[in-house]
Amino acid sequence: xxxxxxxxxxxxxxxxxxxxxxxxxxxxxxxxxxxxxxxxxxxxxxxxxxxxxxxxxxxxxxxxxxxxxxxxxxxxxxxxxxxxxxxxxxxxxxxxxxxxxxxxxxxxxxxxxxxxxxxxxxxxxxxxxxxxxxxxxxxxxxxxxxxxxxxxxxxxxxxxxxxxxxxxxxxxxxx
Numbered sequence: 001x002x003x004x005x006x007x008x009x010x011x012x013x014x015x016x017x018x019x020x021x022x023x024x025x026x027x028x029x030x031x032x033x034x035x036x037x038x039x040x041x042x043x044x045x046x047x048x049x050x051x052x053x054x055x056x057x058x059x060x061x062x063x064x065x066x067x068x069x070x071x072x073x074x075x076x077x078x079x080x081x082x083x084x085x086x087x088x089x090x091x092x093x094x095x096x097x098x099x100x101x102x103x104x105x106x107x108x109x110x111x112x113x114x115x116x117x118x119x120x121x122x123x124x125x126x127x128x129x130x131x132x133x134x135x136x137x138x139x140x141x142x143x144x145x146x147x148x149x150x151x152x153x154x155x156x157x158x159x160x161x162x163x164x165x166x167x168x169x170x171x172x173x174x175x
Contacts, residue, residue, distance in 0.1 A: 017161070017165050017166075020148065020159050020161060020165075021058075021161065021165065021166045023148060023150075024058060024097055024146055024148050024161065024166070025054070025056075025058060027084065027086070027095065027096070027097055027148070028054040028058065028060075028084060028097065029054070030086070031084050031085070031086065032051055032052070032122075032123070033049050033050065033051055033052070033084070034049070034050055034052045034060060034062070034082045034083065034084045034099075035047050035048070035049055035082060035083045035084075036048050036049075036050055036062075036070055036080060036081075036082045036141075037080060037081040037082065037083075038069075038070045038073035038074055038077070038080050039073055039076075039077050039079075040069070040073055041073075041076065046069055046070060046073055048064075048068070048069070048070040050062040050064065050070075051063075051119075051122075051123055052084075053115070053118050053119050053122055057166065057167050058143055058146065058166050058167075059140050059141065059142050059143070060082065060084075060099070060140070060141040060143070061106070061115050061119065061138060061139065061140050061141070062119075062138075062139055062141075063116070063119060063133060063136040063137070063138055063139075064136055064137060064139060065135070065136055065137070066136075066137045071137060071139075074103045074139065078102050078103045078104060079100075079101075079102055079103075080100075080101065080102070080103050080141060081098070081099060081100050081101075082098075082099040082141060083096055083097070083098050083099070084096055084097050084099070085097070091151060092151050092152060092155075093151065093152055094149065094150075094151040095149065095150040095151065095152060096148075096149055097146055097147065097148050097149075098146070098147040098149070099141065099143045099145070099146055099147075100143070100144055100145045101141055101142050101143040101144040101145070102141075102142055102144065103139050103140065103141050103142075104139070104140050104142070105137050105138065105139055105140075106138040106139070106140055112138050115138060116133060116138060119138075120133070142163075143163065143166075144162065144163050145160060145161070145162055145163075146160065146161045146166065147159075147160045148160075148161070
């Protein structure tokens with residue numbers, strides 16, 4: 001992992017970046033659903049809740065029908081935003097990650113097979129969804145910016161990581 005120019009300008013040490021990256025990874029491991037924001041053909045925002053898995057580079061993956069509104073939107077405009085957060089009714093416990101980046105479809109058969117297996121295992125889908133999964137597209141969301149917020153630390157606590165702060169070798173899914 002390399003220290004990004006943004007991180008270097010802010011005077012962040014590798015240790016602090018590693019800790020921040022792990023805070024984001026832990027949140028992603030602990031949650032199951034992301035809210036994906038795409039842009040419709042009319043320029044209006046569209047949001048869809050989706051189950052996801054994440055890999056060690058904090059890339060997010062989900063399965064979706066190619067005919068769904070968000071999939072059609074991503075075909076036209078692959079830039080998107082997402083949010084993953086803990087459910088709470090207490091403002092002091094708000095904790096989440098806002099993500100901006102680019103999406104793509106995973107079409108390479110072996111990679112798709114491995115990611116779909118991890119997805120099915122995480123959500124205990126078994127064989128009942130086999131046909132639907134075969135018909136679904138597998139999408140990857142490569143974050144360019146991750147903004148972590150945690151009101152439990154203090155109101156307004158946040159930090160931002162840029163792609164160079166959290167990428168390394170492509171790894172296995174983290175959940």
